[in-house]
Amino acid sequence: MSDTIFALSSGPAPAGIAVIRLSGPNALAALQSLVTSPSDRAKCTPRPRHAHRRKLYRPNPEFIAGPIPGSEVLDDALILFFPGPASFTGEDVVELHCHGGAATIAAVLQALGQYPDCRLAEAGEFSRRAFANGNMDLTEAEALSDLIAAETEAQRRLALRLATGAGHDRYQDWTDRLVRILALIEAAVDFPEDDLPPDMLDQNANAIASLIAEWEQDIRLGALSSAIRDGVRVAIVGSPNVGKSSLLNKLAGRDAAIVSEIAGTTRDVIEVRLDLGGYAVTLSDTAGLRDTPDAVEGEGVRRARATAESADIILWVSDDPMVFDMPAPFGVLDTIPVFQLLTKCDLVSAPSQWLDDPNRFGISSVTGVGLQDLLSAITSVCAERYGQATAAVAVRARHREALSRASEALEASLAQPELALSGEDIRVALMEMGRITGRVDVETVLDVVFQEFCIGK
Ligand SMILES: Nc1nc2c(ncn2[C@@H]2O[C@H](COP(=O)(O)OP(=O)(O)OP(=O)(O)O)[C@@H](O)[C@H]2O)c(=O)[nH]1
Ligand SMILES: [Mg+2]
Incomplete structure (x- = not known):
């Protein structure tokens, strides 16, 4: 006979409610040992899939006897019983909806751990049992973990x-x-x-x-x-001091990167996560591209190029419209969209002819001008390129x-x-x-x- 497993299934304490889930042959008996004395046991066979309000007691160490009369109340909880095989795991499942304080959770978990053949679940063990009992296949188990992790x-x-x-x-x-x-x-x-x-x-x-x-x-x-799963990689690249880090900070809404008037400030690749129209985007700020004798800055430039090469979208940034007439200073990949951004448009506005191309944006990280259009353009690219991917089933490399x-x-x-x-x-x-x-x-x-x-x- 397999163990009965239990775990906190809701988020960490403190919270309004904590859901503790049990699965296995002793799930119901363990519940009964918390809520009733042996003579009342029949009263506590909860109606399947119906919520009941019950006091949970610190159990009798003998277990078989149930809680000692008058023993200490651990919590006032809602209980639910899902008999197997029509449950998530395919086994008998019990849910205890307790108060979500750390001490309450600890006390209930500790009480459950004393019941024979009851132990804390290992990571993924509920889903593993559901898989073993034929309630889900591997693709569904993987998708369930993605669903729990989904942010956008x-x-x-x-x-x-x-x-x-x-x-x-x-x-x-x-x-x-x-x-x-x-x-x-x-x-x-x-x-x-x-x-x-x-x-x-x-x-x-x-x-x-x-x-x-x-x-x-x-x-x-x-x-x-x-x-979609890992985030669309958007790289901000361009010469030193053109306002790349300022753009990152403005879009992130916080001072994630150091900004200074000294050219060559940024060395490491700095990443922030954004949710653009439902798409997860990883925006990377990079070192300004230039030849430099400084070994540390040189390493930054190498990382900047590597980031550009592995990006899904490139934001090519300059504070001088003439720069865009020259070939981009990184291996341009025809296969990915490259947006040209002319920064500091609060000081000089972008020539209107230059802006005729829909892939060009005049922006300012000081006034915010042009940023909404830029974000809409990135979102459209995501929807166009990745929207159809939601029809795929082979979502993992495996x-x-x-x-x-x-x-x-x-x-x-x-x-x-x-x-x-x-x-x-x-x-x-x-x-x-x-x-x-x-x-x-x-x-x-x-x-x-x-x-x-x-x-x-
Ligand atoms: N007026 C104005 N100044 C800006 C704007 N964006 C950046 N700056 C200024 O330009 C200078 C350089 O900005 P950064 O954001 O550090 O530029 P960077 O491209 O990250 O520079 P490196 O990291 O050295 O490559 C700073 O003094 C900023 O305040 C802008 O939109 N308008
Ligand atoms: Mg910078």
């Missing part, structure tokens, strides 16, 4: 869709299609003389080609989705690696001279699906489906 609207949408089974369904569909392909191949190998559909092999080749195409698309979109291995296996199967060998390649692809979802039950599924094709036998 786009992160929430992406994670919620996958946590509620969108990834599970898509991988299941791909698995079902692979199983059908394999079943047809095996039927053709085992019963060549039977009357199989004449165009079966063509149909199979088409089915394989569409899977490869769908995976390629998902790998591409899934790679973009990492910008998924994309497995999908591309599966894709390679399908390519190989198309090239096989012998049917039996191409079946082996399809099995490899199926194993990769199983790796992604954590469910490798290819043979069982195959048995069921294969019967359909067992023509006349």
Whole structure:
């Protein structure tokens, strides 16, 4: 019999309410030991999924006897009981909604820890049990942890869709299609003389080609989705003293970077996180780009270039409109948007002709002029480039690696001279699906489906 686990499931104390969750075979009994004496025990079998208000008592050390009559009240709480298997973990689950003070939480946790076979849960153990009991697959477990970590609207949408089974369904569909392909191949190998559909092999080749195409698309979109999960990287780069750090501070709303009139102030890469229209953005301030004999500043310049090269969007900053006529002082990547920012527009305004290009902005970190337009432009780029990524299911590198291995296996199967060998390649692809979802039950599924094709036998 497995242990019963418990943990504080809500945020840290102090808070209005703290939710302590228990899961396992002794969850109900442990609850009963806190709320009632043995003779009353029947009274405390809470109605499933209904909230009850109960006093929690410091339990009798003998446990079996329940709280000692008149013993100390630990808290006045709401209790909920979710009998397995229709619970989050698939086991009996109890929730105690206590007062959210540190001492209350500690006292209740300590009382629960004394119950036989009850112990504090390890990190992720509730979800692990839900996975083990078939209540969620690996993609849903991963998405649940993303949902809990989500800070912005786009992160929430992406994670919620996958946590509620969108990834599970898509991988299941791909698995079902692979199983059908394999079943047809095996039927053709085992019963060549039977009357199989004449165009079966063509149909199979088409089915394989569409899977490869769908995976390629998902790998591409899934790679973009990492910008949603990890944040879109926006790098502020340009010559020294043009106002890069001032811009960062203004957008962050705090003095994150040192600003001075001395050229070469910034050395390290300074990052702030912003939420722009629901997209998480990591904005990086960098050292001004120039040749310098100073070794420390030189290292700063090297880091600035590296930051520019790995950015998703570059803000190329200058306080002189002529500078933009020259090639940008970093390896310009045609594939990413580069916005040109003319700073200090409170002192001199940007020439109106220069501003005709929608990728150019005249800004001032002193008056704030132009910043709203700049932020809107960054948000639009995020929505355009990354909005479609929320349709992907291969949102983790782990998924994309497995999908591309599966894709390679399908390519190989198309090239096989012998049917039996191409079946082996399809099995490899199926194993990769199983790796992604954590469910490798290819043979069982195959048995069921294969019967359909067992023509006349
Ligand atoms: N009037 C005005 N002055 C600005 C503006 N932005 C920056 N400055 C001034 O320009 C000088 C340099 O600003 P910083 O933000 O430190 O420039 P930087 O590009 O980070 O400089 P380095 O870190 O040395 O590369 C400071 O004296 C700022 O006060 C602006 O929009 N208007
Ligand atoms: Mg600076």
